[in-house]
Amino acid sequence: MLSAVSVKNHHNGSMNPHAQFPFKVTAEQVAKSVMVADPLRILDCSPITDGAAAVIVCSEEVAKSLGKPYVKVIGSGAATDTIALAQREDLTTIKAATLAVKAALEMAGKTIDDIQFAEMHDCFTIAEIVLCESVGKYEPGKAGPAILAGETALDGPFPVNPSGGLKSKGHPVGATGVAQIVELYKQLTGTAENGRQIPSKPTIGMAQNMGGSGGSSIVHILEVA
Structure with missing residues (x-):
């Protein structure tokens, strides 16, 4: 199940000219890669990347004057949780992400079902699975099977990490969150490169970023103008 995330994100990243690892991997390659910390193998882990x-x-007035496609930030949320994992109520969810998404959705006047695709902080393959449930898109225990079924693929009902995510695109740490926004812009304006445009032509997307092992999370919801 973990390998399905890596396979999907590398497939997406193979079409991203800005990806650090722009190549596909198979489930067998993931399963045979070096063990890092059971059950995570090296191909379950995102690379630390140099990047920007x-x-x-700007205001919408200025955006219109530029004469280029633009998107609007319609919702933002930020939340924190304890840094110490041992002090958390539940290790199968990321509470900071749950709270941040709730705040962003309330500001936007939307529900999670209105979100058509997302960039999420897949520092490890398990993180993407947990986040898909933490943001409320899937019930506990349902995200893994959904990913296996292709629901989060580019042509699925809820594409996740069309950029290739941290896993394939890379994790430039301080630039990671802004890179997610850039990807949302491309997908919302139909300018994603090399055939990795989400075919459903989404109009609303979400970027979820976090740090400190999920101790803090930031969420932005963007809508095409």
């Missing part, structure tokens, strides 16, 4: 990302934040 940038966006222009």
Whole structure:
């Protein structure tokens, strides 16, 4: 089940010209890769990357004057949890992400079912599975089977990490969150490269980033103008 995340994200990343590891992997390759910490193998872990990302934040009036496609930030949320894992109520969910998503959705006046795709902080393959449940898209225990069934693929009903995610695109740490926003912009404006455009042409997307083993999480919801 973990390998399905790696296979999917490497497939997406293989079409991303900005990915650190722009190549596909198979479930067999993941299963045979070096063990890091059971059950996570090296191909379950994102690389630390040198990289940068940038966006222009401005009023809608200025955005219109630029004469280029733009997107609107319609919701934002931030939340924290204890850093110490031993002090958390439940290790099968990331509470900070749950709270941040709730705040962002309330600001946007949307529900999680309105979110058509997402970039999530897949520092490890298990993180993507847990996050899909923590943000409320899937019930506990249902995200893994959904990923296996292709629901989070580019042509699935809820694409996750069309950029390749941290796993394939790379994890430039301080630039990771902004890179997620760049990917949302590309998908929402139909400018994603090399055939990795989500075919359903989404109009609303979500970026979920976090740090400190999920001790803090930031969520932004973007909508095409």
